[in-house]
Amino acid sequence: MQNKGLIRLFAILFGVVSIYQLSFTFITSKLEGDAETYAISQISEAEEDYVAKREALEASYLDSIGPASVFGFTSYEDAKTKELNKGLDLKGGINVTLQISVKDILKGLANNTKNPVFNRALADADTASKNSDNTYLELFFEAFDNIKGETKLASPDIFANKGLSDDINFQMTDDQVKPVIRRKIDESIVSAFEVLRERIDGFGVTQPNIQREGNSGRILVELPGARDIARAQELLSSTAQLEFWETYPQSNQSLGQFFVNANERLKEILEPEEQEEEVSKPESEIDSLLSDVAQDSLDLTPEVNPLLSKLIPASPGSHAIARALVSDTAEIGGYLRMPQIRRLLPNDVQFAKFLWERPAKDVEVAELYALKSNRDAVPRISGDVVSDAQDTFDQFNKPAVSMTMNTRGAKEWEKLTGDAFNNQTGIAIVLDNKVYTAPGVSTGPISGGRSEITGTFTVNETKDIANVLRAGKLPASAEIIQSEVVGPSLGQEAIDSGFMSFMIAMGFVLLWMIFYYGKAGIFADIALIFNIVLIFGVLTSLGAVLTLPGIAGIVLTIGMSVDANVLIFERIKEELARGKGKAQAVADGFSNALSSILDANITTGLTAIILFIFGSGPIKGFATTLLIGIVTSLFTAIFITRLMVDSYISKKGRSLEFSTPVTKGLFKNLSINFLGKRKIAYVISAILVGVGAFSLFTTGLQQGVDFVGGRSYQIRFEKAVNPSEITSELNTVFGSGTNVKTFGEANQIKVTTPYKVDVEGIEVDAEIQNKLYTSLQKYLPDGTSFEDFTVGASEKSIGVLQSVKVGPTIADDIKKNAFLAIIGSLAVVFLYILFRFRKWQFSLGAVIAVFHDVMIVLGIFSLTGKIMPFNMEIDQAFIAAILTVIGYSLNDTVVVFDRIREIVTLKGWNNGENINQALNSTLSRTLNTSLTTLIVLLAIFVFGGESLRGFMFAMIIGVLVGTYSSVFIATPIMFDALKKKIGSLATA
Numbered sequence: 001m002q003n004k005g006l007i008r009l010f011a012i013l014f015g016v017v018s019i020y021q022l023s024f025t026f027i028t029s030k031l032e033g034d035a036e037t038y039a040i041s042q043i044s045e046a047e048e049d050y051v052a053k054r055e056a057l058e059a060s061y062l063d064s065i066g067p068a069s070v071f072g073f074t075s076y077e078d079a080k081t082k083e084l085n086k087g088l089d090l091k092g093g094i095n096v097t098l099q100i101s102v103k104d105i106l107k108g109l110a111n112n113t114k115n116p117v118f119n120r121a122l123a124d125a126d127t128a129s130k131n132s133d134n135t136y137l138e139l140f141f142e143a144f145d146n147i148k149g150e151t152k153l154a155s156p157d158i159f160a161n162k163g164l165s166d167d168i169n170f171q172m173t174d175d176q177v178k179p180v181i182r183r184k185i186d187e188s189i190v191s192a193f194e195v196l197r198e199r200i201d202g203f204g205v206t207q208p209n210i211q212r213e214g215n216s217g218r219i220l221v222e223l224p225g226a227r228d229i230a231r232a233q234e235l236l237s238s239t240a241q242l243e244f245w246e247t248y249p250q251s252n253q254s255l256g257q258f259f260v261n262a263n264e265r266l267k268e269i270l271e272p273e274e275q276e277e278e279v280s281k282p283e284s285e286i287d288s289l290l291s292d293v294a295q296d297s298l299d300l301t302p303e304v305n306p307l308l309s310k311l312i313p314a315s316p317g318s319h320a321i322a323r324a325l326v327s328d329t330a331e332i333g334g335y336l337r338m339p340q341i342r343r344l345l346p347n348d349v350q351f352a353k354f355l356w357e358r359p360a361k362d363v364e365v366a367e368l369y370a371l372k373s374n375r376d377a378v379p380r381i382s383g384d385v386v387s388d389a390q391d392t393f394d395q396f397n398k399p400a401v402s403m404t405m406n407t408r409g410a411k412e413w414e415k416l417t418g419d420a421f422n423n424q425t426g427i428a429i430v431l432d433n434k435v436y437t438a439p440g441v442s443t444g445p446i447s448g449g450r451s452e453i454t455g456t457f458t459v460n461e462t463k464d465i466a467n468v469l470r471a472g473k474l475p476a477s478a479e480i481i482q483s484e485v486v487g488p489s490l491g492q493e494a495i496d497s498g499f500m501s502f503m504i505a506m507g508f509v510l511l512w513m514i515f516y517y518g519k520a521g522i523f524a525d526i527a528l529i530f531n532i533v534l535i536f537g538v539l540t541s542l543g544a545v546l547t548l549p550g551i552a553g554i555v556l557t558i559g560m561s562v563d564a565n566v567l568i569f570e571r572i573k574e575e576l577a578r579g580k581g582k583a584q585a586v587a588d589g590f591s592n593a594l595s596s597i598l599d600a601n602i603t604t605g606l607t608a609i610i611l612f613i614f615g616s617g618p619i620k621g622f623a624t625t626l627l628i629g630i631v632t633s634l635f636t637a638i639f640i641t642r643l644m645v646d647s648y649i650s651k652k653g654r655s656l657e658f659s660t661p662v663t664k665g666l667f668k669n670l671s672i673n674f675l676g677k678r679k680i681a682y683v684i685s686a687i688l689v690g691v692g693a694f695s696l697f698t699t700g701l702q703q704g705v706d707f708v709g710g711r712s713y714q715i716r717f718e719k720a721v722n723p724s725e726i727t728s729e730l731n732t733v734f735g736s737g738t739n740v741k742t743f744g745e746a747n748q749i750k751v752t753t754p755y756k757v758d759v760e761g762i763e764v765d766a767e768i769q770n771k772l773y774t775s776l777q778k779y780l781p782d783g784t785s786f787e788d789f790t791v792g793a794s795e796k797s798i799g800v801l802q803s804v805k806v807g808p809t810i811a812d813d814i815k816k817n818a819f820l821a822i823i824g825s826l827a828v829v830f831l832y833i834l835f836r837f838r839k840w841q842f843s844l845g846a847v848i849a850v851f852h853d854v855m856i857v858l859g860i861f862s863l864t865g866k867i868m869p870f871n872m873e874i875d876q877a878f879i880a881a882i883l884t885v886i887g888y889s890l891n892d893t894v895v896v897f898d899r900i901r902e903i904v905t906l907k908g909w910n911n912g913e914n915i916n917q918a919l920n921s922t923l924s925r926t927l928n929t930s931l932t933t934l935i936v937l938l939a940i941f942v943f944g945g946e947s948l949r950g951f952m953f954a955m956i957i958g959v960l961v962g963t964y965s966s967v968f969i970a971t972p973i974m975f976d977a978l979k980k981k982i983g984s985l986a987t988a
Contacts, residue, residue: 007639015530018537024074024082025540031076035061084540087547087621091224094232094485098478100217102136105188111161117151118158137185141178153177189217196221196236233480242383245371246419247319247426247438254346255321255370261344263307266335270306307335319426319438320367329356329366351375358434369428369435380416385409391462399462400454410449418445485803501943502551505936509558512932517569518660523644524565527636531561534632547621549877557629558936563929564637567593569658570925582649590642596898599836600891605630606832607825607887611880614821622880667924674919675912678972685852685969692859702865704875710754711768714802717779720746733771743871821879825886826850837897845974846893849965853889854882856961857954870949877951885958892966896922912975919967930963
């Protein structure tokens with residue numbers, strides 16, 4: 001090998017840089033461990049809320065040492081930015097995909113026009129978007145073109161308005177307007193991206209990740225380590241639509257009469273059986289009290305009152321018009337929004353806008369405000385006049401938010417406060433359709449444009465409000481269409497199980513290589529350990545995120561990296577058997593194995609690239625580590641192992657056998673007639689594929705929420721529970737379709753439900769978790785609160801450990817991407833093998849073998865999905881497994897094809913005898929690699945955690961059938977397809 005000195009220098013530098021990059025991770029881990037130890041020593045478990053106190057003390061400790069020098073070259077703050085990023089499944093936290101509403105942006109660009117053609121096109125685009133892969137904007141343009149008649153996009157009441165006058169004029173055609181609108185939409189999404197980035201920066205988590213997903217209007221946000229999940233969800237989804245309104249007073253007679261009339265109209269609207277049900281339902285003490293208060297105050301006869309029985313008079317001195325139980329606010333709000341109820345509003349209050357206050361935590365009653373609105377529902381002052389906002393404390397030393405307005409806002413604020421003073425009304429400060437406070441004005445108009453939001457806030461809440469106001473409002477609503485929430489305790493379990501599987505797999509491979517190849521195996525082990533250091537070093541350098549599937553990718557890389565060394569050592573043994581000297585045998589062995597090594601790794605790498613392109617979240621992590629592992633494995637096997645072997649044999653008196661006394665004669669002089677057994681193999685494979693296909697068409701597969709949409713919750717209890725019993729109970733709450741099954745241990749279940757899957761908003765998430773808590777409370781230990789039960793509670797071992805939500809739209813996209821990934825990988829592989837072997841018959845054999853392997857894996861999942869004691873759902877992780885199976889199967893097949901090409905080139909086809917010789921000569925490598933890979937996969941399957949078991953089961957089946965198909969399917973099909981051509985060549 002030439003340039004040994006240069007390669008040795010490069011390897012040393014590569015290793016030093018990797019260790020340097022990893023040193024930051026070790027430093028932060030040590031310092032955070034010290035902080036945890038300090039917090040434990042200072043705060044006893046006997047103290048109330050000790051977990052939260054310890055977390056706060058840990059944060060304070062780390063803040064205090066943040067800038068201090070560590071080892072003279074870094075600090076904690078610096079090291080934290082350079083450490084290895086751990087993903088959501090290892091650290092806990094939240095991952096969401098936000099859909100920015102293009103519809104809202106379009107309406108804003110058109111100044112909320114009332115144009116019927118424009119609004120009908122929006123409605124048609126809404127309908128079409130449910131069954132189309134096109135973007136919302138293209139669907140809108142298509143719908144507009146279908147119904148526009150003489151109406152143009154450049155009409156004065158659509159886009160040729162004052163706000164767009166610099167870009168669009170009345171003379172422009174629709175084709176000229178469309179690019180402008182596309183640009184404006186993109187600018188708005190970029191604006192939303194920047195607003196969210198600023199909010200996240202103020203949230204306080206380390207290593208947040210935010211990125212756009214193409215031109216879809218989707219934004220991916222990951223907050224590893226976030227503990228307060230509800231706070232994070234609200235921060236991300238709130239538009240920060242700040243508004244200032246004047247309120248109607250409690251004494252307004254028109255509103256009082258409206259509520260009486262609305263109550264009477266609701267009696268007529270509601271179904272009689274609902275009224276009967278409400279009459280027969282036993283009232284609680286507080287319901288009875290509230291009903292009596294409402295009826296007495298309005299002088300009504302005792303009867304069923306759908307609206308008035310739920311209302312309580314407002315607090316004296318408040319600027320609200322009524323109160324109600326928080327649990328009733330959604331129902332009352334629905335009544336007040338009904339068109340037939342809105343029509344009952346008297347003329348002087350016909351545009352009144354009804355909003356609820358933002359209730360404080362643990363408060364049961366919320367106040368209802370009536371705001372003085374207008375025909376267009378435009379507030380007196382909007383949030384765009386706020387120039388600055390700071391979290392502060394009010395005169396009673398309670399958390400508040402102080403705001404400063406610009407010049408225009410200051411003038412409008414002075415006029416609004418003057419009107420409120422003269423009318424003795426309040427000023428409602430509204431953020432995202434919730435009234436945060438509604439103070440009165442006692443001293444006349446307020447000049448200067450300074451105002452304050454007060455209420456029952458925590459310090460974190462005022463920080464978040466000030467943060468979103470400073471960052472600005474989102475240009476459109478942002479709905480959470482996909483989310484994954486992982487509790488911190490589950491993340492720690494994932495780290496423990498991942499480390500366990502890693503160490504067991506690593507230990508077995510290291511021992512096996514020594515057992516099989518002796519001293520040469522030690523060199524391979526050193527290269528393998530160096531390879532692992534390089535993988536982690538590159539991951540850290542690139543700022544990549546390590547996930548649990550990523551750890552699986554690294555562990556799999558251990559098995560696959562052995563493959564290159566096995567190929568090399570087997571070829572060296574062949575060269576030695578031909579009588580060559582040690583140095584020449586080593587040189588020829590490395591040289592002859594290179595083609596097979598490159599082909600095998602390139603085909604696996606191509607499938608990993610496709611997986612990276614079409615995958616998302618943790619699956620990208622798996623693809624990333626697999627790609628890095630392929631590159632580093634090639635480097636260490638080809639160069640590092642060669643350096644050590646050459647260095648060892650260059651010294652006199654040293655012997656290197658590449659085997660041990662036990663393994664020396666294994667697989668030597670084999671003469672198995674593989675091609676002669678191909679018809680038996682065809683029959684066996686046809687039966688396996690046929691049975692699997694029949695099961696797929698009749699039974700199908702268990703599709704996870706990734707593919708069908710819905711919500712799933714991983715819930716752990718103190719004691720074992722009965723899934724059938726819980727299924728029955730939850731189906732009465734959520735309706736049919738809710739599925740409950742044991743997930744791992746008997747005290748852990750996975751609940752999947754399609755309930756309100758097409759309804760967006762964090763309110764629905766909260767509603768479902770409330771219903772889960774209520775339904776499952778009897779299975780929980782006494783005293784378990786809702787906060788203890790829900791995701792995000794620290795250091796807990798019961799309750800919701802993980803939740804996943806996938807909207808129907810994104811589920812369709814995931815399904816489409818999965819299909820494209822599999823088809824794309826098959827196409828790429830076909831073309832690559834055609835390019836390398838120059839005969840389409842080789843490509844045909846390889847693709848049919850891969851298709852055979854995929855069908856068998858799918859068939860086994862279909863046949864055994866309901867009887868296996870672990871999760872067998874088809875999700876993104878399963879697709880990753882299928883693609884990895886494709887890569888592994890091709891790896892095997894390409895190695896066999898390479899040897900066939902080599903031997904046939906030298907000796908000819910000889911009616912298939914030389915093909916059998918090639919298969920026999922690669923058998924040692926095939927079985928060696930398959931065995932080490934299988935042991936690695938079994939280690940992950942047993943010790944890698946419940947969430948990986950289905951994934952690993954698919955891989956184990958794939959490795960078994962992939963090894964079989966490369967010998968008994970791919971090669972025979974290639975041979976049969978080439979027989980006529982072989983015959984004609986022999987005749988010639």
